[in-house]
Amino acid sequence: MRFDIITLFPDFFTSPLSSGLLGKALIKQIAAVHLVNPRNFTTDKHHKVDDEPYGGGVGMLMKLEPIFAAVESLPILPRREVILMTPQGQTINQPLLRELTTSYDQLVIICGSYEGVDERVLHLVTREVSLGDFVLTGGEIPALALINGVVRLLPGTVGKVESLKAESFEAGLLDYPQYTRPADFRGWKVPDVLLSGNHQQIAHWRYEQQIERTHQRRPDLYENWLNSDGAQEPEKL
Numbered sequence: 275m276r277f278d279i280i281t282l283f284p285d286f287f288t289s290p291l292s293s294g295l296l297g298k299a300l301i302k303q304i305a306a307v308h309l310v311n312p313r314n315f316t317t318d319k320h321h322k323v324d325d326e327p328y329g330g331g332v333g334m335l336m337k338l339e340p341i342f343a344a345v346e347s348l349p350i351l352p353r354r355e356v357i358l359m360t361p362q363g364q365t366i367n368q369p370l371l372r373e374l375t376t377s378y379d380q381l382v383i384i385c386g387s388y389e390g391v392d393e394r395v396l397h398l399v400t401r402e403v404s405l406g407d408f409v410l411t412g413g414e415i416p417a418l419a420l421i422n423g424v425v426r427l428l429p430g431t432v433g434k435v436e437s438l439k440a441e442s443f444e445a446g447l448l449d450y451p452q453y454t455r456p457a458d459f460r461g462w463k464v465p466d467v468l469l470s471g472n473h474q475q476i477a478h479w480r481y482e483q484q485i486e487r488t489h490q491r492r493p494d495l496y497e498n499w500l501n502s503d504g505a506q507e508p509e510k511l
């Protein structure tokens with residue numbers, strides 16, 4: 275998977291892209307990230323990348339020409355999506371990450387800054403994506419969240435494929451509680467079933483916990499799960 279990030283703040287990405295599992299995945303060339311600064315595509319002597327909005331209003335908008343020039347400088351892979359990070363877009367969720375991972379070889383991600391971008395940038399864009407119903411100062415953090423979530427799903431990033439399948443959201447349920455040593459910390463004990471060695475009982479308990487937690491914490495997800503094909507009573511497992 276190739277990512278091209280269009281950003282006025284390429285330095286912002288240095289540490290997140292070199293740390294942890296994401297950093298390892300990039301070293302292993304599971305994915306490649308290219309950072310492109312629209313400022314390098316300005317033609318005026320002040321390298322101007324923002325301007326006032328027509329009609330007045332607060333703040334500045336990102337200018338079109340440097341963004342177009344930056345995107346048009348990129349190679350074009352066959353299965354390519356050009357994404358604008360914006361609070362107006364579709365919210366990132368696990369099905370969206372899965373779709374991006376399986377359907378594309380190249381994700382061009384445009385990070386808006388200031389008060390946003392000139393609307394005509396949408397002529398370049400095939401999809402608008404949001405991190406959630408809140409406003410940040412720019413699209414860099416949302417872009418990092420998207421890259422992280424997509425790379426995590428690529429084969430070879432996470433050790434065991436099972437650890438992807440079983441966890442939150444992949445089955446439409448929240449994750450079950452997990453514990454590691456010690457079995458007793460200040461009187462807070464690990465549930466007996468997890469020490470039992472009975473794998474069938476453990477799987478059953480975990481599934482029950484997932485259903486219970488989702489019901490309590492995320493009634494919206496629970497309703498969707500109940501109406502989905504994958505929903506099964508724990509007794510029937």
Ligand code: ADE
Pocket residue numbers: 359360361386403404405406407408409410411412413416
């Ligand atoms: N830019 C600013 N806020 C954002 C958000 N919530 N999602 C995506 N891009 C953004």
